[in-house]
Amino acid sequence: MNSLTDNAIMLKVRDGDLDRMGLLFERYHRQLYRFLYHMTYQREASEDMVQVIFYKMIKYRNSFTGTGEFVHWMYTIARNVLKDRGRQKSRCKRG
Template sequence: MLKVKAGDLDRMGMLFERYNRQLYGFLFHMTYQRELSEDMVQQVFYKMLKYRHTFTGTGEYIHWMYSIARNVLKDHWRKNKQQVQHEGVEAAETIAGGLVPDEAFEKKQAKAELHRAMGKLSESQREILALSRFQELKCQEIAQILGMTEGTVKVRIHRAMQELKSIYVKMER
């Protein structure tokens, strides 16, 4: 990234190749919408180009990438405030509905429920679970991205898991 900052814009292509799937995965788990996530990946990379002078090189590149991605998400949510609440849940339902057909029905059902439960979490809880479970980042890395202590991150993950469990249990009843 430092080379991009120095003016070697072609290097951005390398960064894209390396990180686009990871970034897409994160945005997908935050929005459950494929096209929207693709658009957001585009926005994140555009912002990284435009604001490349703000990358200091003191932290890891991916932390910077995630913080830009979080801003893009925040912008999106602010612009579409009313829709958001339902959007995530509905999208989760469509995704869950479109799973491979030869899977056992019960298993499929359970998975769909869990997806729907994820959609009902608050944005920050979904975010921290997306980072830890789906992006498989270490607590210490998440702490750097979110600007918290490692201990806080661990407690928040735990709380989010508890919340997810209680939503899930309520659904099953």
């Protein structure tokens, strides 16, 4: 089962097999955490953002077409989550 490509797994998730997201989580949660931690140097915030990213991958799974690489799609979501966090922090400073 672990021999499936990331794209094949995500296509199965997109088509309703949500249990397969666990495989992608096992493959990528550490890598995402390192990326986010490198950008923020905040352990808890990075852990929280990893969870948000996987939530959004499930929520927006229908936007995954399989024509590009899964990792690119995942990191697009990660960068957007990071930007959202930056906007929220700047609002808090102003407000």
